[in-house]
Amino acid sequence: MNRTIELVKTIYEIKQLETFEEPQIALAGRSNVGKSSLVNRLAGRKQLAKISSKPGKTRSLNYYKVNPDGYFLVDLPGYGYAKCSKTERDKWAKLIERYITTAEQLKAVVVLLDSRIPPQKIDLELTSYLRSMGIPVIPVLTKADKPKQRDLAKLQGQWKDILQHDRLPLAFSSKTGRGEEKLWDILGEYAR
Template identity: 85%
Template sequence: MNRTIELVKTIYEIKQLEDFSEAQIALAGRSNVGKSSLVNRLAGQKKLAKISSKPGKTRSLNYYKVNPDGYFLVDLPGYGYAKCSKTERAKWAKLIEAYMRDNPQLKAVAVLLDSRLSPQKLDLELTSYLRSLGIPVIPVLTKADKPKQRELAKLQSQWQEILQQDRAPVLFSSKTGKGEEKLWNLLCEFAQL
């Protein structure tokens, strides 16, 4: 299928949040886990989502419309590393919470996890929080072209156990395209729930 992704809306404050009738899949993860690279890979463009050598560049909720499927990918600010004030971080947290709390269109959150790292405290907290809200988690191990296959399999198994899921996390590489089709299929499947 020939899909396109376009940036439709950027939201910086809670008062800008609006109700969309279309299904939404949020993209969440640590700063520098590769969310922008993933969006660009899926879009088949290099500059749709801004990539920076400084982690924490995304400071807003970015709504990307997926056509012809008709749902949104919503890129959330990264967590854990961004060099900004505590006030700004608290503002992002409130914005993200307001977005997630009463949003019937939010069908799942694709949680991006760095395949070079063992499960990190902040990732565990996020996945636990999402599960407490009853929001399905789609685990995606990014940068999957870097580690050895054995290490990837071990990490997949760890996350599968932590999340108590039937499926192993998707192995994804923005660089090589590994896992791209599998991820598209999962995103579409959840968007139709």
């Protein structure tokens, strides 16, 4: 299928939030986990989402419309990054929480997890929070081209057990395209 992704709306403050009728799938993850790279890979464009060597580049909710499928990917600010003020981090946290608790068309959250490191407390807290809200979690292990395959398989098993999922988290690489078609299939399932 010939899909396109376009940035439709950028939201920096709670008062800017609005209701959309289209299904939404949010993208969440620690700063520097590769959310922007994933968006760009899916879009087939290198600079749709801004990428930086400094973590924490995404400071807003970015609504990307997937055409012709008709749903939104909503890129949330990265979490766990300390090189900004506590006030700024608190502002992002409140914006994300308000979005997650009020977006009526939120179908699932893709939680991006770095495939090179073991489960982190902050990732465990996010997945636990989402599950307590009854929001489906789609775990995706990013940078899957970096670790040894046995280490990647071990981490997939750990996350499968933690999340009590029936399938392994998807291994994804923005660099090689590994997992891209499978991710499109999963997004399509949830966006219906």
